[in-house]
Amino acid sequence: MKQFLNETLHKLGTPAYVFDTDIFAERAELVKKAFGNKVQICFSIKANPFVLADLPECFSKIEVCSPGELTICEKLNADMDMVIFSGVNKTAEDVERAMQDCVGTFTAESIMHVNLINNSAVNNGKCVPVLLRLTGGSQFGMDEDELLNIIKNRDSYKGIEIVGIHYFTGTQKRKPAAIIKELDRVDAFVDMVKSDYDFELKRVEYGTGLAVDYFKDNADELEEERLNGIAERIRELGEKVELTVEMGRFFAAPCGFYFTKVIDTKTCCGVNYAIVDGGLNQLKYDGQIQGMQIPAITHLSDDDNNTDEQAWTLCGSLCTTADVLAREVKLCGLKPDDTLVFHRTGAYSAMEGMAVFLSREMPRIALYSKEKGLRIVRDFIYSDTMNTANFDL
Template sequence: MLSIEKITQLAKENSTPLYIFDKDELADRISSIKRIVGDGVTICYAMKANPFLLDAAKKLNVKFEVCSPGEFSICERENINMSDIVLSGVNKEKHDIEHVMDDCGGVGMYTVESVSQFELLNECAAKRNITIPVLLRVTSGNQFGLDEAEVERLVSHRENYPNIDIHGIQCYTGTQKKKIDHITKELEWLDGICDMLKEKYGFNARELEYGPGLPVSYFGEDAFNNSYDMLKEFAEYLKPLKSKYKITLEMGRYIAATCGVYVSSVADTKTNKGQNYCIIDGGINHVNYYGQTMAMKVPAYTFVKADGTAAAGYGAKDYGTEPEKWTICGSLCTVADVIVKNLPIGKPESGDMIIFYNIGAYSVTEGIYLFLSRKMPKIIAYSEKEGTSLYRDFKFSDKINSREDLI
């Protein structure tokens, strides 16, 4: 994790609001995950968590889950190896599939979300006289994937689709799972489906792709102790399955969260009806913590004075002891723009900064950037070896929120 001094330095050099993505942390994170799960398991990065990390992740021997034409275009610009792409998404359109097959030579794997999608992929492959590798996504009871009966039907009639090579099944059921039992029961369920398909139809599933949804801690002291304990438990349950399948683990949040911080500066302070308010130059359009409830939970943070002193939060000597508390609000003209209530930061002044940690997943893409036409944060990446890289300068959303003929 980047030091407070380094984060502060980068923020002063680049201005705020600012995202900083730590490429060294990303490399360490992926390396640790690979070491724990061991041989026979491939890590697949769900790029929706943070597409800006592709630049660093493409050097780390992982696959990439791509869920939209826009994400695929990013992969093209980043020169991602097509064989490393798992092409997912509930709405695959014909012209996009044709572009993938004709202009890019296809991808490493296609997932199937519906019967009509299966037929579309087959049609496109047959027209080009090619055979494509496919995983059938099994639904967990929502709009994603195929019902088990449909999976069984497609497998039982697989000889009718010579241009589709069904490698196995894929399943993702959600994020932030706190109990290992939840995950192991899902593995048993998926393994049971594969066993049934083999027994009834002689179908030997070669690959099992699964998104475990391992949790990331965002609030309180636990946010600085994102250990791998649950992953180690999970790895033990994977061991007997390695002899049956090629296993791919799809992860987004678990890989990306700890790789980013967000820095925002104090713009104004006021006390209204006895409540202290600290206005920062960012807001809820830039910060998104899964599980935050009405700004009541305290995310991992450091409050840094203008002179660089860590005055409250992580790294401060008097952590949590400041008596004066402030509600941290952003620059949006809505009462909803409250990031955290009653934060003990003492006496904030213009020019002070707040660092928010574990911001590497989703915040950079899920924020309501266009609301009120505020500028979008600058994004940089840092590694000790390569130094600072500019990924995106400040963008002004007023140009998106107005008629093109006026720009």
């Protein structure tokens, strides 16, 4: 691994992200194997739209939640039949565009969404599959009464076929019991609709929110235990309905590596500080608070023989005391021009950071696989262009 990281560093420079699509594919296959052939898997591209370019064949669906994500699918010539066009904010223009793109499935989070999709479909001479989103108690989806009322009046919608429900309540669920409880609710709801309304919900799209561990040495082991803890119940529901399990973070997190160079080192008030060319505008771990948690970090140096271990506080380039990547990190012989590689940054990190803060450059991004090698898919972006007034508009 260290040799690969060194070779990658020399080709990319810093700051940079690399997403190893072999690791991404391995994680997808792990999930597919656990859930069995009857259960389809769906990648929520908000977690990492870059890996969509090398989407493994085991994925049956792609969740798209915004017009921008739909644009990404268009540019990459994604199979639009795989697209589930989701999202809480849909306009008539958004729906019409997705209709013209012939996306495979629409989700509806409100009666307004139902009407928008129905009207667009009718105007285009189509009847499109729709999943009604059942709320988990938040702003997303509809409560049972609203959803059941739509089902009861389904014949009045000539442009849509209600094929099932969408259910997702949130991310980073660590206890399998919480997910199993949700699956039980979905199962019971499907039964109730069948018995009380004589209507079969054929499909279920379910987002597990399965948790990823960022700060533990045995993260892969813990995550596989969690996966196996829900697999049996997933398989059971998959025997009953056409089940699609949607995830983003769980698929993508392990595949990412963030490279940042040490620019300066110093000691202030007894604390060793290393200033790097990246920062919190480029790096995000869910659950990280003021740098108190330490993720997996590989130290790349031209002097691996220095065994002088010290504790370092790693800080970015932003003019704020909040720009702390990690505290009390034990490193040997850390010095300027060394590089630190942060692991498990494949989900959300490159997409959620305060990327344009202070007009710093945004990281170069590359995909890697053994078959295709290292491919730069986004160069450095100098974000001053995003923060400069344009009076020619």
